Amino acid sequence: MKIISKWMGVILLASSALFTTNVMAQDLKKPTLEDLIPGGETYRFAKSLYGLQWWGDTCIKPEIDSLFAVNPKTGKETLLLTRERINQALEQEKLGKLSHLYQVSLPWAEKTQLLITLPDNYIVYDWKADKIISKQALPEKAANEDYNTVSGHIAYTLNNNLYVNDRAVTNKPEGIVCGQSVHRNEFGISKGAYWSPKGDLLAFYRMDESMVTQYPLVDITARVGELNNVRYPMAGMTSHKVTVGIYNPETQKTIYLNAGDPTDRYFTNISWAPDAKSLYLIELNRDQNHAKLCQYSVETGELIGTLFEETHPKYVEPQHPIVFLPWDNSKFIYQSQRDGFNHLYLYGTDGKLVKQLTSGNWLVQDVLGFNSGKKEIIIASTEYSPLQSNLFKVSIATGNRSPLGTPEGIHHGTLSASGSYLIDTYSSPEVPRSINLIATQNGKSINLLTAEDPFKDFTMPSIEVGTIKAADGMTDLYYRLIKPADFDPNKKYPTIVYVYGGPHAQMVTGGWQNGARGWDIYMANKGYIMFSLDNRGSDNRGLEFENATFRHLGIEEGKDQVKGVEFLKSLPYVDGNRIGVHGWSFGGHMTTALLLRYPEIFKVGVAGGPVIDWGYYEIMYGERYMDTPQSNPEGYKECNLKNLAGNLKGHLLLIHDDHDDTCVPQHTLSFIKACVDARTYPDLFIYPTHKHNVRGRDRVHLHEKITRYFEEHL
Template sequence: MRKLLWLFLLTGAAATAQKNFTIQEATYGQYQNYAVKSLVAQQWRPDTHTVTYIDATYENLVARNEEGKWAESTLLSKADLVSALKSKLPNETFSFRTFPMGYSWSDINTLQFEAAGTNNTYIVLLNVTDKTVKSAVAIGADAANQVLSSNGTSAAWLKENNIVITKNGKDIAVTNDSDKGIVNGSDYTHRQEFGIDKGMWWSPNSDKLLYYRKDETMVADFPLVQWSERIAAAKDIKYPMAGMKSEEVTLVIYDVANNKKVILKTDGPKEQFLTCVTWSPDGKQIYVGVLNREQNHLKLNKYDAATGNFIKTLFEEKAATYVEPLHILTFVPGNNNQFLYRTEKNGYEQLYLYNTDGKELKKLGYKDVVVTELLGFDTGAKNVFYIGAVNNGLDRQLYKTDLKSGKTVQVTTASGTHSAIVSTDGSLVLDSFSNTTTPNDVSIVNTKTNKATTLFKAENPYTNKTILPKMELVTVTSADGKTPLNGRLIYPANFDAAKKYPVMVYVYGGPHAQLVTNKWLGGAGLFDYYMAQQGYVVFTIDNRGSDARGRDFEHVVHRNLGVNEMADQMQGVAFLKGKSFVDASKIGVYGWSFGGFMTTSLMLDQADTFKVGVAGGPVCDWKYYEVMYGERYMDTPQENPEGYESTSVIKKAPKLKGRLLVIHGAQDNVVVQQNSMEFINACIANGKQVDYFLYPTHEHNVRGKDRVHLNQKIADYFDTYLKK
């Protein structure tokens, strides 16, 4: 009996033995077998104290509410949806793999979601009380960018480059441009810079549609070679390179009742940018941020929605570097004459209360907190809630600000990352919290008493499964000796301080990105931990120029991308070299996109430090990058020839000493392949050996199952040339 028990214990232990990640787990394990327990598609039901989300089976919409002491109950099932749709549309067949992830609440009783039938796709409004479909607006199976009107009776959608409105079962062709260079209603206007994520906006009373009209007929074509055809063919895209001709954009108002159009009179140079597009709550005016191509002068203008006429400029912003509008206006509920505007004009992106005459009523910023997400208001719009970056950008906390007094209260306190949604009345917050030692704590917080009710505390998904290497957050001083920089150090598995280990520096370094945060895993992906399991020290630092630290921290990059960023990365290298366990002769670097540019730059400018590099989708000369992003940070090649010259890695190819692998997607429409091809050509011309790998069917990122192949290639390259 004892022998059998001992045998059982041995086999049981073997079954749960810890192991290193497979390359598949290192790629997608965070979202699959190592996923941290969390709520899926959580939302507050309007005008209630009820939270809804999709359950663990992904088949039911469930709810927790205050009245039920936050116990979980089923509100609506996938089967309920199918039954309701079948009753409304008996000639259609519907099937759902999961409950619709993109559901939203239109009001206290109405869900909005999309449903694909055998004949059409529908935008559906469903009453959850009686489980009946209120409306189902059919749109084409090939529809894109679909937007439902405020009253739920009409949908605007794109058929290639034209806009169609479906109303009362009939399709209305809003535009009929046969030239594909005229693009209507697309969210890919100004290449989705300036916070643009929509190209069409219904008026509040659903009688008009406002949309972008983008004329890019004059923009140069760039060929993307399609390799799958018998004879490879070129697919041309419009790609406005820095300093070259850019697109011309206007805003058009379409009146649904009379089928007439009005063009907003956004006078000025044709190549200016139109941003922050916002309807007034009464539908009588339209507000637009008009930004010059130089991106250093913004005008917030008001226009008449009936005539398109310019009314007035509310205010202007100018900067010696650049002005970067990223958000639409947020009108104060119940007040058509006041709105919130987000800007970093005084050093940190914060909220300002304005009236519609353009008068600044109140600065609502708090200390050096950077607003990262505006959440909403409480009853009567007395207070506004937002998430802000604090603790030198490491933490995310929830704040509440009184609109009248400007007084701000920090609602959450635990150091780490809080992701929150606020109930309609502002009295309750659903808070999901993590830090480097906490996978995910989910609770309901009363904003008046600060009392928290825990819904669950997620377990560590790695316990008894794998040896998760030790990680710690560190601080390094910037190259100017003034600024603390956030770093993340992952130690090799089975770390022995008496040994020396090779290093993989993972870098991005560019604007609007932050790799190191005080949350679970320190913000790292599992591939970083996989490399640590293979015996590497894995190090990352957020240099000046990266996100969530304020205007001056980021704008230091202006006209010289990569220069100060590299100087800060070398401060990180100095930090590493101060560690007895780091093998200073075996330091490598890996990054993608801006990180690919940084990787290549470091391999060349710091050739005696970095032995191995893997650069994915790298910008190699900023003159090959697009107007909107490239000119913001570098100005044009004509205006800044010295900056373009000094930051071009093509010009620096003769400096290469180590082993460098360049990877590119052949269909990359963001960093076009010409960048890396020109660099490879320069290496050949200078007798420098460089490795090159192409993913023929991928764009800027390698996705899907091929991502596993990519990560294996990166790991193999470091093992071959750095580890030995």
């Protein structure tokens, strides 16, 4: 076992001196769930600068009543305009009023114009001329709005159909959805319409899900409960069919790509050629082990060619559209995990690899954009540590990388128009939030905000981060251990393992409080050791680390979590007879599985929104990691927790939301039936009207419910 860092505290005085003595801690109060949980009446969080953005290469800092321009070279702030002035112009046109300026944007670098988004209205205001330039009203129930700042066209959806500039692009019956995200938001897909570079053409998804089985959810708020059916394609069952259309607002005509029969095919990561004559997408087969980068003619919809293909014996998961070099329309950046980590590859439009731009046992997490003048690409990566996200500039010519910003923490960047400057927002274990302007040429930094600890006046626990070996005996796994503020090494403490364990998530980070959640802090202050371990299968460690769980989700992950418990039991202050576990979604599956597979280890568990049977989960995610029930019957049987219901010996509380359309209630209800048949006795709690998690004020209730269960049984 290796301890990497400790974050002790926290009593952070105005002088920024750090004290860790328990004597002083006793003089401070402990934060409550209302302080720690989003939705709490007194929820505390680090100060931020909302709506911070670029106007060309000038940083714009909105406040409630004023909009400031910040010179990125000097940090000097200049008042640009006031809310009062904007509201006068809006009221003259009877367009309502702004209550703050955090949501206005300045997308036109060469113009003195604001884009103002009001409910059901997009407004362009020129502050130099002091007048409204344009306004576009939207229907009351419009959704998925996409305003193009080049052409001024606006796309949106009403129910299941797509509209542009108040004109219907599609007129499809229920069961066919247009202009919305498809494939259950997998493969990096987050929207359903894509404007061309000049905003004069719109590519969009059309998804026929009329053949997909409907899952019944019940709305209990009606006088008599009403049925809410959702199309939910379960693993091994019939999936939806997706096609891609291209709409021309000038001619009001639509063509569809001639991709052939869309059955059991995924069309992902749409991108436009800079000249808008071609549309690119990454096609994936249903087995998700064969991807193709395809180029289609925008004029005819015909396939121009397949530039290249990528296969893997387990799975390929494209998540990023290609990005063309701003200074060379014949070359683009393609992201791939083909060497085991997500890296950047430079290709020509002839499909030939020019070179691999990044490499190493770390991964590129994001592409922020380009500095065209220097011919550099700006990225975020895990090069420094898998717990971190740091910013770098990469030379396209040489591949040389230079860091931007501080070496510690988790960084999120927003690049200016030219790529010369960067808004860098980061947190680290000791820094709740820091926002800086960075010159990408020389790394010079100007601090706009360093937030103070929102819990500086509270008693807070101590946090440690370290590594242990996985169950394979070779792989390092990161853990986070939280001790009570009044920790006594001579006492024995009950311990709660907070677990997620699935792909695309990481519990232990190099960010604020090492990623600890408010409930972790709360329970540590109540006298529990809180522990989290990122097992094999979780995020930011590369493809081999992730796909070690392929075709048997929950098995290897559980073995790693048991290694975590073995480490805990080696600590003299941990009561090995009082180990609990809690998690949600994939973490709910893990919680339930750990109690059933290791009943001698785990005494209490609280499983929220758990996956019980992967056969009940949706196709895109489930089949990527498990294949189909038909091709992997042994894996589905082994991972079906209903088959282990008779093993339950400890106390298990299952919590589910009655409108969960991600992990449908059938999971929990079928497990309860299996337990009845096996004569075991879990507990059940339902949150009405919520989906896959409990939001808003009810979130405090949720965590009080979880707390009480552990207090009663652990």
